[in-house]
Amino acid sequence: MVTLAEVARHAGVSASTVSYVLSGKRSISSATRLRVERSIQDLGYHPNAGARALASSKSNIIALMMPLRTDMYVPVMMEIAVAVATTARTHGYDVLLLTGEEGASAVRRVTGSGMADAMILMDVELDDVRLPLLRESGQPAVLIGLPAETVGLTCVDLDFVATGALCAEHLAGLGHRDIAVIGEAPAVYERHTGFAERTLEGLRTRARELDLRLLHRPSDGGYDALAATLARIFDERPGTTGFVVQNESAVEPLLALLRRQGRAVPEDVSVVAVCPDPVAVQASVRLTSVAIPAQEMGRRAVEHVVAKLDGHGTDGIELLAPELTVRASTGPAPA
Amino acid sequence: MVTLAEVARHAGVSASTVSYVLSGKRSISSATRLRVERSIQDLGYHPNAGARALASSKSNIIALMMPLRTDMYVPVMMEIAVAVATTARTHGYDVLLLTGEEGASAVRRVTGSGMADAMILMDVELDDVRLPLLRESGQPAVLIGLPAETVGLTCVDLDFVATGALCAEHLAGLGHRDIAVIGEAPAVYERHTGFAERTLEGLRTRARELDLRLLHRPSDGGYDALAATLARIFDERPGTTGFVVQNESAVEPLLALLRRQGRAVPEDVSVVAVCPDPVAVQASVRLTSVAIPAQEMGRRAVEHVVAKLDGHGTDGIELLAPELTVRASTGPAPA
DNA sequence: TAAATGCGTCGAAGCGCTTCGACTCATCCT
DNA sequence: AGGATGAGTCGAAGCGCTTCGACGCATTTA
Numbered sequence: 001m002v003t004l005a006e007v008a009r010h011a012g013v014s015a016s017t018v019s020y021v022l023s024g025k026r027s028i029s030s031a032t033r034l035r036v037e038r039s040i041q042d043l044g045y046h047p048n049a050g051a052r053a054l055a056s057s058k059s060n061i062i063a064l065m066m067p068l069r070t071d072m073y074v075p076v077m078m079e080i081a082v083a084v085a086t087t088a089r090t091h092g093y094d095v096l097l098l099t100g101e102e103g104a105s106a107v108r109r110v111t112g113s114g115m116a117d118a119m120i121l122m123d124v125e126l127d128d129v130r131l132p133l134l135r136e137s138g139q140p141a142v143l144i145g146l147p148a149e150t151v152g153l154t155c156v157d158l159d160f161v162a163t164g165a166l167c168a169e170h171l172a173g174l175g176h177r178d179i180a181v182i183g184e185a186p187a188v189y190e191r192h193t194g195f196a197e198r199t200l201e202g203l204r205t206r207a208r209e210l211d212l213r214l215l216h217r218p219s220d221g222g223y224d225a226l227a228a229t230l231a232r233i234f235d236e237r238p239g240t241t242g243f244v245v246q247n248e249s250a251v252e253p254l255l256a257l258l259r260r261q262g263r264a265v266p267e268d269v270s271v272v273a274v275c276p277d278p279v280a281v282q283a284s285v286r287l288t289s290v291a292i293p294a295q296e297m298g299r300r301a302v303e304h305v306v307a308k309l310d311g312h313g314t315d316g317i318e319l320l321a322p323e324l325t326v327r328a329s330t331g332p333a334p335a
Numbered sequence: 336m337v338t339l340a341e342v343a344r345h346a347g348v349s350a351s352t353v354s355y356v357l358s359g360k361r362s363i364s365s366a367t368r369l370r371v372e373r374s375i376q377d378l379g380y381h382p383n384a385g386a387r388a389l390a391s392s393k394s395n396i397i398a399l400m401m402p403l404r405t406d407m408y409v410p411v412m413m414e415i416a417v418a419v420a421t422t423a424r425t426h427g428y429d430v431l432l433l434t435g436e437e438g439a440s441a442v443r444r445v446t447g448s449g450m451a452d453a454m455i456l457m458d459v460e461l462d463d464v465r466l467p468l469l470r471e472s473g474q475p476a477v478l479i480g481l482p483a484e485t486v487g488l489t490c491v492d493l494d495f496v497a498t499g500a501l502c503a504e505h506l507a508g509l510g511h512r513d514i515a516v517i518g519e520a521p522a523v524y525e526r527h528t529g530f531a532e533r534t535l536e537g538l539r540t541r542a543r544e545l546d547l548r549l550l551h552r553p554s555d556g557g558y559d560a561l562a563a564t565l566a567r568i569f570d571e572r573p574g575t576t577g578f579v580v581q582n583e584s585a586v587e588p589l590l591a592l593l594r595r596q597g598r599a600v601p602e603d604v605s606v607v608a609v610c611p612d613p614v615a616v617q618a619s620v621r622l623t624s625v626a627i628p629a630q631e632m633g634r635r636a637v638e639h640v641v642a643k644l645d646g647h648g649t650d651g652i653e654l655l656a657p658e659l660t661v662r663a664s665t666g667p668a669p670a
Numbered sequence: 671t672a673a674a675t676g677c678g679t680c681g682a683a684g685c686g687c688t689t690c691g692a693c694t695c696a697t698c699c700t
Numbered sequence: 701a702g703g704a705t706g707a708g709t710c711g712a713a714g715c716g717c718t719t720c721g722a723c724g725c726a727t728t729t730a
Contacts, residue, residue, distance in 0.1 A: 001449070001686095003685095003686055003687085004686060004687060004688095005686075005687095013709075013710085014709070014710045014711070015686090015687080015688095015710090015711090016689075016690095016709080016710060016711075016712095017708085017709060017710075019687070019688060019689080020688095020689095020708095020709085023688080023689095025688090025689085026689095026707090026708075026709085027706090027707060027708065028707095028708070028709085029707080029708060029709090032708080032709080044447070046443070046444065046447025046448045047448060047686085047687075048389070048448060048449050048685085048686050048687070049385075049388070049394070049448040049449055049450040050384075050385050050386075050387070050388030050389040050394060050449060050685080050686080050687090051385075051389045051685070051687040051688090051715090052385075052686080052688080053384070053385030053388070053389075053687090053715095054383070054385040054386045054388075054389050054685090054686080054687070054688090054715045054716065054717080055686075055687040055688040055689080055714080055715055056687075056688055056689090056715085057385075057688095057715075059384070059385060061431075064432070066417065066420075074409065074410050074413050075409050075410075077413065078409050078412065078413045081416075081432065082401065082434055085401075085432050085433070085434045085436075086434050086436050089434070089436065089437060094431055094433075094450070095431065095432045096396075096429055096430065096431055096432070097399070097416065097420050097429075097430045097431070097432040098420070098429075099417055099420045099421050099424070101420075101421050101424065102424065108381070109381065112379070112381030113381045113382060113383060113384040114336070114383050114384055114385060115384040115429065221617060222617050223619055249617060252619070253619065256591065281557075282556060282557050282584060284558055284587070284588065284591055336716095338715095338716055338717085339716060339717060339718095340717095348679075348680085349679070349680045349681070350680090350681090350716090350717080350718095351679080351680060351681075351682095351718080351719075351720095352678085352680075354717070354718060354719080355678090355679085355718095355719095358718080358719095360718090360719085361677090361678075361679085361719095362676090362677060362678065363677095363678070363679085364677085364679090367678075367679080382716085382717075383715085383716055383717070385715080386685090386715070386716035386717040386718090387716080387717055387718080388685095388717090389685045389686065389687080389715085389716080389717070389718090390684080390685055390716075390717040390718040390719080391685085391718055391719090392685075392718095
């Protein structure tokens with residue numbers, strides 16, 4: 001392993017000079033700089049991460065904490081993770097992957113050991129157990145998702161209230177009056193992840209304003225669960241012509257069941273989904289949808305973290321504006 | 336930040352003693368051990384990762400390199416990543432997440448800087464550009480997937496040849512004679528990821544032995560692409576009654592299209608999928624499938640890595656035996 | 671009973687880097 | 701002309717930990 005000292009010797013300068021060439025924290029004559037850079041090339045030098053971390057108290061690592069349950073929103077989580085990793089690299093950081101498994105103790109472990117300079121928490125619940133620890137650790141952190149109490153925290157999330165409103169507006173604009181919301185699985189509501197509730201809130205508020213009738217039914221994914229949910233909906237509100245789906249794994253079953261019942265999409269019923277764009281595009285009917293901007297969320301989270309680490313940090317909540325893309329699953333309400 | 340020295344002072348022992356308590360590398364009287372452990376608790380001490388890495392030349396980090404393209408096999412990749420992370424933790428390692436973005440240079444960066452003690456590479460291609468660098472770096476590594484040249488490497492993968500054979504056997508056993516294989520997207524073959532070819536090889540070999548007629552058609556995911564593929568298949572081999580699908584995103588479209596054509600599954604045609612179990616279970620028809628044991632792959636990869644780091648490493652290829660689960664999508668061939 | 675062994679502990683020497691203060695010139699100002 | 705300034709470089713002091721050799725003492729062995 002080539003060390004700084006060897007580079008210094010090879011270039012005929014002192015170790016500190018090499019260090020300053022690397023960091024740019026002091027001015028170096030271009031002659032020296034060039035010589036040092038050549039030596040670095042020639043010897044194939046790579047700074048030792050541990051030594052660097054020890055001396056500078058900076059690891060150049062951002063810890064990313066994934067959700068505990070990996071059974072849900074998989075594509076979204078994956079996209080976020082990848083976006084975080086690639087964005088982090090462009091800022092000179094690497095990403096340490098933590099699973100929720102360890103729970104709150106991971107926060108302590110990582111902050112305590114100086115392993116990471118900051119944390120990004122995904123899938124934050126309204127009353128997340130990790131937050132107290134995070135707060136007391138004083139480590140820079142950014143949440144993806146919105147907890148109940150956000151004082152002193154930096155959060156990034158899609159504006160789900162606006163998302164709900166947008167869906168309501170779109171359907172109302174097409175003349176639909178009876179809207180059914182196929183919500184997330186009951187387990188999601190029990191966990192109080194928040195986003196489901198917020199979407200619903202947006203839907204309800206706007207629906208009231210627009211004089212829509214709204215029916216909300218949580219549903220597990222899969223065909224059987226959805227068949228039951230759907231039957232119930234049409235029993236209770238036979239006149240339902242608009243659907244809002246927020247559960248990825250309910251999308252395809254819903255379309256299939258509607259087809260099977262002879263209800264054409266979008267002629268008889270319209271469907272708006274809240275899901276990542278790829279899901280909307282690949283469905284059996286190209287779905288009008290509000291995209292979950294997973295990449296953007298990951299990117300913004302990293303940018304906030306980096307800003308904090310650079311000193312010009314800003315606490316607060318960034319809600320990304322939802323965008324609705326009209327595709328083939330919505331149309332005018334039947335007469 | 337609490338340091339080793341402070342713990343030592345608090346416990347009334349020397350720093351080295353604390354270190355030995357922590358590492359267990361020398362015997363310590365239980366009285367001393369207890370005293371030190373209490374001090375650690377009381378002070379809330381966490382060893383500094385950088386210092387540790389520097390002094391011991393061990394980072395206790397495993398780098399996991401994800402594929403470049405995040406558009407494919409997402410659930411599989413995610414499962415592997417999570418399994419890697421959790422398994423690594425049980426062995427005292429953390430996981431550094433690298434995206435393929437950086438490509439081969441990431442290998443150099445990570446090995447050169449001593450950031451990680453070992454690497455796990457996912458989505459290895461037959462002629463992977465990262466391999467030469469990996470070899471020359473001499474860093475312990477495990478591949479998930481099978482490259483063309485495996486000398487001196489440790490690889491973990493599903494035995495795709497056996498997987499193909501298994502599918503052929505199952506369909507043959509049910510009396511099917513004309514089998515169509517809906518392969519991965521053409522792009523996958525162009526990248527020579529290997530597993531698609533190997534499945535096909537297993538299918539072909541066994542099909543020949545069992546006197547099956549095999550038709551192989553790559554297909555992009557999505558309805559339109561698949562509709563074309565399917566039409567072609569039935570044009571060329573109207574008597575086709577068995578399908579093998581290896582492309583997750585083709586599963587649902589295939590089922591929908593078959594339904595639309597009035598072909599009942601499993602009465603008229605049988606479908607075997609190669610996909611993670613959750614996908615098979617959640618499909619509109621519960622699919623007979625060979626599972627892709629993503630978790631197992633991640634786990635085994637870590638275990639190999641850890642074994643190497645502990646000295647009792649073993650190069651070689653571990654192919655996980657495929658298991659076929661019969662569900663509702665296969666049945667006897669129509670008379 | 672003397673020598674050998676092993677246990678439990680300590681001190682000190684690094685690991686490879688960053689960073690602070692100090693030093694040497696050359697350049698500037700008045 | 702003399703002091704002040706700044707650019708460019710160096711030496712040395714750590715950062716917090718691991719690990720090696722050494723030492724004192726209690727046991728064992730011949």
